[in-house]
Structure formats: C-alpha cells, structure tokens
Amino acid sequence: MTNAIWFRSDLRIYDNPALIAASESNDPVIAFYFFTPDQHRKHHTGSVKLRFMLENLVELKHDLAKLNIPLVALLASDYGSSVALLKKLCQQHNVRQVFANSEIELNEQIRDHQATRELDKIGSTICFSQDQTILSPQDILTGASKPYRVFTPFKRAWIKTIQKTGLQSLPLPTARPKTNAVSTSAEEILSWEAPVDANQYWKPGSQEAFRRLEEFTATAIERYRDERDHPSLTATSQLSPYLAVGAISVRSCMLQALLANNFEWDSGSQGILTWINELIWREFYKHLSCHYPELSKGAAFNQKTALIPWSRDMEHFTRWKEGLTGFPLVDAGMRQLNTIGWMHNRLRMVTAMFLTKQLFIDWHLGEAYFMQKLIDGDYAANNGGWQWSASTGADSAPYFRVFNPTRQAERFDAKGDFIRHWVPELSQLGPKQIFDPNPFERQTTGYPATMVDHRESVEHVKQAFKMAQAMEAI
C-alpha cells in the first residue's frame, strides 16, 4: 500500500501536519502536486507568485528526495481538472489514503469536497490537517459562539487559548521505504511559467525562509516596533512570500519569536510582541475569510458600504498602478511593487488609502492589482488589508481616517531615502522639496503634477460614507 501527500500551499517538509500524518505507518509515500495557473489567474494571482510557487516546488522536490518521497507534479488548468488527475494518479499508483493540509478559501474548499467525493468512488479516502493558521477558526469564538469581528478581543481570546493548548512544531518524518514512482524533473516544472524580472529578488526554498527567520529574530526584531514603519530600513522580516507558498509555517515563525522572548506573551521585548501581534492579525483575517465565505465572492464585510458609488475612472487607476500620481511616497510604493513584487506594509496602507479615499476608486480593483503583482499574494491578508483601508472591513480604519501621503512621507521617510531610491527623477531634490516638489521642479524633472487635491478628496469621501449610512437607515 502507498500513501500520498497532496501539496498545495504548504511547499515544505518541515512542520508539515499532512506529511507527518502520511508518514505514520511504514508505507511508502508519494507526493502529488497539480499546477493550476488558469485557476490561480481567476483569483488574480500573477506571474511573479506563480513562478515563485514553481521555484519553491523544485526546492521541495529536492527535500522530499532525502525522505525517499518522489514528487509527481502535473500541469492542470483549473481545480476541477486537478481533482480528476488526483483520482487518476491514485488508481495508477494504488493509493488508498491521501493526506493534505486544508485551505480556507471558498474555491479551495469546494475543490476539496469534490476530491473527497471522487476518491470515495474508487475506494480511497482523503484526510485533511489544519495548517494555515496556528489555531482553528472553530477554536476562537465569542461567548455566544460567534466569530470575533474586532481584533483586540480576538487577540485576547487567541492568546488565552494558545496558553492552554501550548505551541509545538512537528518533527521531520523518518525516511520512507523507496517506491518505483518517478519524480517530475525540475526542468519540466519550471517550464510551466517563465520567470519575470521581480523573481530575481527572491530566493526560493524553506532553507532561505529559515535563514531569514533566524536572522530577523536574532537582530531586527528587537527594533521592529520602532522601525517597522520606515520603508527605507530593512526592519521587517520579509517572510511573507515564504508564508504565502508555505515554504515555512506560521507556527515555526511564532515559535521562533516566542523563543526569543522567553515564551512570554505579554512582557519582554516590545519589538517581539509587536511582531507577534502582526502574526495574530494574520490569524484574524484568515479566520474571518473562513467564517464569512461571501467575502470570497467580493462582498464588503460591512454591508452598509456596498452602496458607495465608487469611481471607475480608468485613467486615474492607470496612473496609480504605474506610480505616476504626483505624490512621491505613493509612487515610490507602487514602483517598488511593480519592480520586486513586494511592497512595504506601511506603503500598502498608504497606496491603498490613496486609491480608495483620494481617487475614490473601488477597492476591488486595487485588491486585484495587488494580487496580480505581489509575490506574497494571500487572499485573506490582501482582502483584509484592502477592506481595512477602504473602511468597508472588520475592525477597519474609520472612514474619516485618511492618510495624507505628504505627511506620511515626512513622518516615515523623513530623509526621503526611500523616495529617492524608487522615484529616481526626484533624487536630486532637497530635503523639503522631495516631499512635494513645486511646479517648476516637477516640470524640469519630468515628474507629474499631483492628480488630486487631498482636502477636496477627503471631503468627498466623508460625504459619500455619510450618504451611504443614511441610505442604509431608510
């Protein structure tokens, strides 16, 4: 008898619940993977992340080989055909039990139900483990057994629960008995998606992820609270791409941070506690997408905001995408995203709020564009972040809280270093001019005029939200 592990967004052998479950008996194990680019593109995932997934898959293949687990990877179009291929492979390799880590998103859940039904027809079973979050969405509910909709009480409950259950990572499985199955070649895997320029900035693999985690928790994490909002510093972990493809587990990250803080949840290093807080935000958003599947279909979390008449000005949208808004920090952030497939979190908030509150463009457009460009594109975190900025979300920014991009630059890029790097046409401007060049400086550097007036935009957005609230009351 042979067991199979079906890899999806958990491309690692370390701390992998499904892999451990598949390795409990002494049976050999085969790994399956189905690359479904058409499906991912429907979810707006772009080339940078798709290529990164494949590069990580190749790393995984090498790691699996050390455990005598061959990786059979196939190209499929969508989830439906991946289920058909799974069934076929199970018959071909005489697999009775498939193990996989469950995923929270709606189409992924539907796929997994289909897989369960289809495998049942051939007498095979599929067994799911919990992996995407440290605690299951069912474990963190209010006294009335409802999901938390506000972060702070969620966090309180989350920490109380983890203190009860404890936190452990899983061991590596021992090497499996050998099988005859043949691994798919790295060349074939990499032929499914060509690299784009942004991929050169991100080395794939679990080893690289752990290296980054160890380096971060040994040094920068102590300064994380004070420096994380300054995009010119390397003050964040930059682990999100690895979490998004599952090259590292969030459990490993949390454990490493806790270890550095002597297993304290509420005292010790402020830097570490702030980073842990961000990991719990990640749990919060993933739990919400699980509890509210309509979010996956584009619903606003706050129903009242569904009536807001967002702008569809495509010319404005294009200027935002290309980093030509005339607001230096906004443009710097967008150009960073377009170039390296990643944007500093402070700038994700600044650029998202600029699109939604100053250009008044539908947050769904920004959400899709981020997914298209981000190497760390994660549905729950991205949707949560966009709805936070647009003030349509759970525990989001109040609608009247609108970042002033010029002030944000003065506060978080005080020397203008980040702007100078990403908006090189402004690099020669002085320390004051860099934040808001005058018309002459804009003309001579070829930098565009500001496309909107901050104060007017803020007035407009406030009126629109008030109107939507009034409509709701009727």
Next chain:
DNA sequence: AGCGGGTTACA
C-alpha cells in the same frame, strides 16, 4: 493603525 481646527497655557 489620522487630520485639522480649536482652545489653553505658557514664553
């Protein structure tokens, strides 16, 4: 994880 306008309390 706001902004901007106002008031107060000082130099």
Next chain:
DNA sequence: GTAACCCGC
C-alpha cells in the same frame, strides 16, 4: 508664536 491637548469627522 507655539506646543500640548481635545474633539468631531
């Protein structure tokens, strides 16, 4: 003048 605080949006 201006820093510190307060408040409504």
